Amino acid sequence: MKSALIVYGGWDGHQPEETSKIVSEALSGREFSVSMETDLDVFLDQDRLRQFDLIIPNWTMGNMTFEQGKSLKEVIESGIGLAGWHGGAGDAFRDNCEFQIMIGGQFVGHPGNMKDYTVDIINPDHEITKGLSSFPMHSEQYYMHIDPAVEVIAATKVNQPTDPWLEGTTMPVAWVRPWGKARVFYSALGHDPSEFKGDCLELLLRGLTWAAK
Template sequence: MKKALITWGGWEGHTPAKSSGIFASFLREQEYDVTVVDTLDVYLDEPFLRSLSLIVPVWTMSTITKEQERGLLDAIASGVGVAGWHGTMGDSFRNATEYQFMVGGQWVAHPGNIIDYTVNITNHDDPITAGLPDFQMHSEQYYMHTDPSNEVLATTTFSGEFGNAPWIAGTVMPVVWKRRWGQGRVFYSSLGHVFSDFDVPEALTIMQRGMLWASR
């Protein structure tokens, strides 16, 4: 049986417990043995981490020790997959640059806060996005600093009319991507500000498929 670890914590505004519950249930439906914890000390347990197929980090605006970060990154490099969303993976530890290197991006702004915007599927052949149309979100539109080595599957375009940042008008920003960290697969989606964002079928499907792709 495949094993998955979900770790949650940090800023409560991102509903980490409820959002984690959505995907814990999904993974159990896929016959994963799922462990859910609210501590980062689990990253110090090397034998347990190496036994996993997938790690789902759900932490925002928190801190991580060098030892915890090393344990996580080494496990991924060894072949354990990692998949996450929004600020719970893309704005977890602002002072941990190697963690950000692994993710492939870091949140820097969401002009206008909660707005209507379009997600454009740019790769219609990848199994994560195959068959999905462009779709609308009413949530935070993430402006991120991203790694050019990411394999981008979906994007969004900023209008420049929100957040007093007219200079970003027309900027095309990655929303969904995948990449590698050593032997491990890394998947990220900037969708999912709160658990109800996954009521959008496309946002939910992308995250579910991304987890299965990342898992070894």
């Protein structure tokens, strides 16, 4: 059985407790043992962190100390998987550039707020996306700064009539990358608990499982 640690908190607007519980229950259904913490000092306990196959930060904005970030980075580099979704990982710890590099991108906006758009599977041969097809979303369409070293597996065409200079831009939605001996996965989807269903949830669960090796 694989094991995962979800560390949640930060901005309440992303409902970190609710979304963490949804993902915890879903992972349990895929033979994961899941623990949850609400104190970033857990990142200082490397012995405990190394007992997990996967670490999932769900902490929009907030601040992580230098020592917490350094310890987490060392653990990930040693081979413990790192994965997350939406602002809980893609807009976490804005003052910690090393965390942003590990995740592979950073949120900078969602022009137009809630909207209809399509998530396109860019790499249908990847272990995470195999058998999945493009699917519709009604949510925030994240606009992000992306590390060009990541491998994009799903993307979207920006639908933004109020900012026409952005219209049609291809924006990554989900990607993978190595970090040291670890696997890293990120999905920009998951603004609201109601979105954790169907292909959106399936993509996330596959990504979390993959990152846990």
